Amino acid sequence: MFDFTIDATSGPARAGRLALPHGAVETPAFLPVGTQGTVRALSPRDLQAVGAELVLANTYHLHVRPGEEVVAKLGGLHRFMAWDRPLLTDSGGFQVFSLDGFREVREDGVEFQSHVDGGRRTLTPERAVEIQWTLGADIAMAFDHVAPGGADVATARDALDRTLRWLERCARRHRELSDSRTAGRPDGKAFTVRPSDSPTVRQTLWPILQGGAHLDLRAEGLRRILELGSWTGLAIGGLSVGEPKQVMYDMLEALEPRLPGELPRYLMGVGFPADLVAAVERGVDLFDCVAPTRHGRNGSAFTPDGPVNIRNAEHREDPRPLDATCDCETCTTFSRGYLRHLFVAEELLGLRLLSLHNVRFLIRLAAEMRAAIRARDFPRWADAWRRRYTQTGSA
Amino acid sequence: MFDFTIDATSGPARAGRLALPHGAVETPAFLPVGTQGTVRALSPRDLQAVGAELVLANTYHLHVRPGEEVVAKLGGLHRFMAWDRPLLTDSGGFQVFSLDGFREVREDGVEFQSHVDGGRRTLTPERAVEIQWTLGADIAMAFDHVAPGGADVATARDALDRTLRWLERCARRHRELSDSRTAGRPDGKAFTVRPSDSPTVRQTLWPILQGGAHLDLRAEGLRRILELGSWTGLAIGGLSVGEPKQVMYDMLEALEPRLPGELPRYLMGVGFPADLVAAVERGVDLFDCVAPTRHGRNGSAFTPDGPVNIRNAEHREDPRPLDATCDCETCTTFSRGYLRHLFVAEELLGLRLLSLHNVRFLIRLAAEMRAAIRARDFPRWADAWRRRYTQTGSA
Numbered sequence: 001m002f003d004f005t006i007d008a009t010s011g012p013a014r015a016g017r018l019a020l021p022h023g024a025v026e027t028p029a030f031l032p033v034g035t036q037g038t039v040r041a042l043s044p045r046d047l048q049a050v051g052a053e054l055v056l057a058n059t060y061h062l063h064v065r066p067g068e069e070v071v072a073k074l075g076g077l078h079r080f081m082a083w084d085r086p087l088l089t090d091s092g093g094f095q096v097f098s099l100d101g102f103r104e105v106r107e108d109g110v111e112f113q114s115h116v117d118g119g120r121r122t123l124t125p126e127r128a129v130e131i132q133w134t135l136g137a138d139i140a141m142a143f144d145h146v147a148p149g150g151a152d153v154a155t156a157r158d159a160l161d162r163t164l165r166w167l168e169r170c171a172r173r174h175r176e177l178s179d180s181r182t183a184g185r186p187d188g189k190a191f192t193v194r195p196s197d198s199p200t201v202r203q204t205l206w207p208i209l210q211g212g213a214h215l216d217l218r219a220e221g222l223r224r225i226l227e228l229g230s231w232t233g234l235a236i237g238g239l240s241v242g243e244p245k246q247v248m249y250d251m252l253e254a255l256e257p258r259l260p261g262e263l264p265r266y267l268m269g270v271g272f273p274a275d276l277v278a279a280v281e282r283g284v285d286l287f288d289c290v291a292p293t294r295h296g297r298n299g300s301a302f303t304p305d306g307p308v309n310i311r312n313a314e315h316r317e318d319p320r321p322l323d324a325t326c327d328c329e330t331c332t333t334f335s336r337g338y339l340r341h342l343f344v345a346e347e348l349l350g351l352r353l354l355s356l357h358n359v360r361f362l363i364r365l366a367a368e369m370r371a372a373i374r375a376r377d378f379p380r381w382a383d384a385w386r387r388r389y390t391q392t393g394s395a
Numbered sequence: 396m397f398d399f400t401i402d403a404t405s406g407p408a409r410a411g412r413l414a415l416p417h418g419a420v421e422t423p424a425f426l427p428v429g430t431q432g433t434v435r436a437l438s439p440r441d442l443q444a445v446g447a448e449l450v451l452a453n454t455y456h457l458h459v460r461p462g463e464e465v466v467a468k469l470g471g472l473h474r475f476m477a478w479d480r481p482l483l484t485d486s487g488g489f490q491v492f493s494l495d496g497f498r499e500v501r502e503d504g505v506e507f508q509s510h511v512d513g514g515r516r517t518l519t520p521e522r523a524v525e526i527q528w529t530l531g532a533d534i535a536m537a538f539d540h541v542a543p544g545g546a547d548v549a550t551a552r553d554a555l556d557r558t559l560r561w562l563e564r565c566a567r568r569h570r571e572l573s574d575s576r577t578a579g580r581p582d583g584k585a586f587t588v589r590p591s592d593s594p595t596v597r598q599t600l601w602p603i604l605q606g607g608a609h610l611d612l613r614a615e616g617l618r619r620i621l622e623l624g625s626w627t628g629l630a631i632g633g634l635s636v637g638e639p640k641q642v643m644y645d646m647l648e649a650l651e652p653r654l655p656g657e658l659p660r661y662l663m664g665v666g667f668p669a670d671l672v673a674a675v676e677r678g679v680d681l682f683d684c685v686a687p688t689r690h691g692r693n694g695s696a697f698t699p700d701g702p703v704n705i706r707n708a709e710h711r712e713d714p715r716p717l718d719a720t721c722d723c724e725t726c727t728t729f730s731r732g733y734l735r736h737l738f739v740a741e742e743l744l745g746l747r748l749l750s751l752h753n754v755r756f757l758i759r760l761a762a763e764m765r766a767a768i769r770a771r772d773f774p775r776w777a778d779a780w781r782r783r784y785t786q787t788g789s790a
């Protein structure tokens with residue numbers, strides 16, 4: 001369980017397979033984001049139809065609403081969402097540090113304001129792990145202190161050091177839960193999970209590498225993470241948080257030779273089509289991002305020739321599909337003219353159809369990269385892809 | 396083509412089959428409403444999955460946006476919506492008379508204000524028929540003058556007489572189009588449809604009976620409609636427009652013996668579950684209504700035990716399906732607790748899942764009535780259904 005096997009490489013790019021309790025994930029892979037236990041506008045059947053193998057849900061959002069205890073009573077997150085394939089929950093760290101409202105960082109944890117009811121709540125590393133254990137995703141993430149995009153060395157070091165101290169506490173609590181088959185309660189105490197209460201939780205915990213845009217901090221963080229234990233995966237956080245794209249690309253390139261080859265590498269919160277290609281070229285295996293659904297709801301569609309804004313008047317009488325190369329329901333069923341009509345007329349179906357296509361686009365993109373890596377043709381494929389995607393200058 | 400065969404009766408209730416160019420419709424049947432060329436929040440695959448056999452689209456809405464010429468350029472309404480099964484378009488009469496904004500009725504037609512851009516437009520009987528011919532649904536409706544719910548005899552007679560004069564003009568124009576294979580242009584002139592331009596239009600025109608709540612006017616209107624030509628169906632309009640339910644039921648009951656037995660009877664704009672049962676008991680075959688989708692978007696679900704408001708706190712941890720008797724995706728996949736979460740968290744998927752269930756509920760209801768009529772068990776079935784549906788007093 002939680003085995004990662006690499007079956008082909010092309011320079012730093014890798015194609016592989018991650019075995020998880022609820023199924024296998026072919027990598028490189030894109031994870032659709034189901035913030036509140038639903039990938040916005042899409043059903044589990046839609047996700048299955050577009051080939052999603054691993055879906056992300058947000059611990060922070062599910063904790064404040066409906067609460068992990070409600071999810072547990074309704075059979076755990078898989079049953080709650082009706083998604084019986086692999087799930088990953090983030091730790092809530094990113095949300096606590098990026099959402100508006102009050103927050104106060106202490107060594108113990110973070111006190112913050114719920115975006116739902118404004119009430120004060122506290123997340124500690126232990127609680128973040130307990131909540132995720134209660135939710136029951138295949139992969140849980142360690143609770144991290146995310147520094148802002150342009151943080152100076154002192155700020156980034158402070159956040160990195162805290163993240164590492166919190167990682168130890170997360171790992172300890174996760175081990176306790178795994179060993180004793182216990183789950184956390186809202187008061188922070190533990191109670192034993194009886195096997196009859198819920199399906200057996202089989203979950204792994206992944207650390208998140210912080211360090212901002214400072215390579216020496218990242219390198220130190222990585223070394224200390226690997227000293228802390230043996231992991232089944234490694235996430236890279238704190239990138240794509242406002243810094244120039246090239247800073248992220250350079251950081252990935254510099255980190256890559258230092259990363260243990262045998263662990264899947266998960267670049268959190270990325271991304272756009274060109275980012276996926278650039279990151280796979282630099283050895284990344286997993287991605288998540290709200291871009292495909294958020295942009296889809298705004299009428300922006302990914303295509304191999306760059307983004308298309310379906311609201312534009314040019315699509316009014318266009319009988320062509322959104323993306324002639326795509327096999328999704330949207331592209332095989334509807335014309336651009338009809339999709340434009342749905343957006344202009346503010347019809348709900350439009351939000352869904354563009355979200356569906358955009359998610360499918362990134363999942364197909366990952367599959368194409370996999371195939372190119374296996375064919376040992378990745379550099380040529382990536383250049384050709386980039387040339388076509390950016391030829392309109394609108395990417 | 397356009398044949399209606401009745402294979403079983405139980406008192407005034409009938410079970411039958413309406414043959415249309417794009418397929419057959421088993422009756423009694425409920426037609427989901429696709430106002431703007433889409434049944435709100437549902438895809439054509441969803442409609443197929445819930446067993447929809449005939450879908451309604453609104454002529455007025457498609458005329459003002461995107462315009463019937465755009466629909467025609469995108470291959471006609473079936474292709475536009477990606478619905479290759481039977482379609483019916485209303486005439487625009489109801490919308491012109493019920494939407495807010497300026498309107499002026501003249502003998503020639505109605506001048507009104509577009510709800511999209513506020514611009515003045517005119518619909519005449521000929522234009523309404525031409526627009527519907529251009530859209531290309533299987534069934535077009537005659538352009539009618541709809542009097543308000545509580546209209547007095549003089550107002551109702553005026554509207555009835557005008558509706559009948561307009562019916563003659565609609566029928567003449569529809570015959571011209573059918574005979575000469577021509578389609579209307581925005582300027583009201585005709586142009587020949589070349590067979591290569593679009594699929595052959597095979598369309599029938601149905602009259603709409605008006606007369607308000609006045610039986611003598613309804614009876615006279617019916618007689619004059621039947622004198623005007625031989626029809627393939629008959630619609631009853633101007634009911635369910637604000638009058639008490641019992642007035643509608645009584646009118647249907649009084650009209651029923653006067654209706655020609657061989658024509659399908661379409662009660663426009665109805666309805667709610669109990670209305671469908673009451674109207675089928677009074678000999679109605681077809682229904683359309685926005686209630687299942689509109690209520691679904693508001694979190695209100697039809698169940699055999701009466702309506703359920705999924706937002707209620709009682710559903711918070713309820714693992715049961717919305718309707719344990721239902722075979723739809725919503726009921727076979729998700730718990731009430733999850734559905735409530737979707738509504739409380741304002742997730743788009745909730746709007747879709749409740750709309751899907753409510754449409755399936757009415758389509759199943761029609762199918763159950765069909766089966767009961769064929770089993771010659773309809774009165775007993777209807778009583779039992781009503782007892783269960785209203786036992787909570789919330790129907």
